[in-house]
Amino acid sequence: MLVYHLPGTFETREDHLDLLWEAGATGLEERAGLIRAYFDAHSELHPDIADGEWREEDEQDWQAEFRRTLRPVRAGRLTIVPPWLLHEVEAGQLPLIIEPGMAFGTGHHATTRMAVEALSELNLTGLRVLDVGTGSGVLAIAAALLGAEHALGVDIDPITIPIARENAEINSVPAGRSRFEEGSLGLTDSAGSDGDWQDESVDVLVANLYAELHDLLAGEYAAQLRAGGPLILTGILTNKLPLVREALDREGFEAVQVREDGEWVLVTARAAAPR
Structure with a gap:
């Protein structure tokens, strides 16, 4: 098996992942600060990703290895767990079942775990929560399990939406309490059966993106949140924290x-009260 080792992570080198797929990669994973791209044969690579190293490795059943090493993740009042490890959730913890798949967000990355912990510290009962960049839907589902009246997850990647909806069903979240749509903030493609409630302020906004996007979207975060509403931002590298704080x-x-x-880094804040 040919494996191309490229320095970086899915978050820090996200713009290069498409180049690896286009070059013929059959699979990608992040391990020990490297992106590992699997190929059936040597391929001509784009100059932007030419700083990696080709290695010949023994064939392995990577899916079986992944399932063997995956463990439940405790995050506040919730434990994020794949379906086959549900029996390992400790008494008193709420299980959040995520079937690992194509969408980002199994709960094992520090950014996802910290965001779930931050949601777990809030009293979400009766509140409306917006999850921007929902991926697998883990944060919106967490909000619903923690008592939110309604949780909306939006993502610009259409592939993620059916995955998030399926994960909500696995967790027995009633359809009326969660919704997943393609789009971003107030720009979803469809309003859904409960009306276009994004035209109104939301009570809590959570976004696991990256610093540059938080900078660009900060004004929309402020416009979307009710006065005093909690904002939870993650996906931020420590060296990019000043950019987010300034925004x-x-x-x-x-x-x-x-x-x-x-x-x-995870950053929490509250929308300014009216002056």
Whole structure:
């Protein structure tokens, strides 16, 4: 088996993943600070991804190995768990079942775990939560399990939407309490059966994206959130934290707090109250 080792992570080198697929990669994974791309044969690579190294490795059943090493992740009041490990959820914990698949967000990355922990610290009962960049739907589903009246997950990648909906069904989240649509913030492609409630303020907004996008979307975060509403942002590398803090200051967010986990940062804040 031919494996191309490229320095970086899915988050820091996201713009290069399409180039690997286009070059003929049959699979991608992140391991120990490397993106590992699997090929059936040597391929001509784009110059932007030419700083990696080709290696010949023994054939392995990667899916079986992945299932063997995957463990439940405790995140506040929830434990994120694949279906085959549901029996390992500790008593008193709410299981959040995620079938690992194509969409980003199995709960094992520090960014996802920190975001679920932050949601778990809030009283979401009766609130409306917006999850921007929903991926597998894990954060919107977490909000629903934690008592949110309605959780909407939006993503610009149409592949993620049916996966997120399936994960909501696996977790027995009633259709009326969760919704997943293609789009971003107030730009979803369809309003859904409950009306276009995004035209109104949401109570909580959570986004696991990356620093540059948080910078670009900060104004829309402020416009979407009710006054005093919690904002939860993650997917931020520590060296990009100043960019996010400046964006939140620019938009008048208050009570900004930062949590770090290795090279990753979670930022929480509250939308400014009317003056």
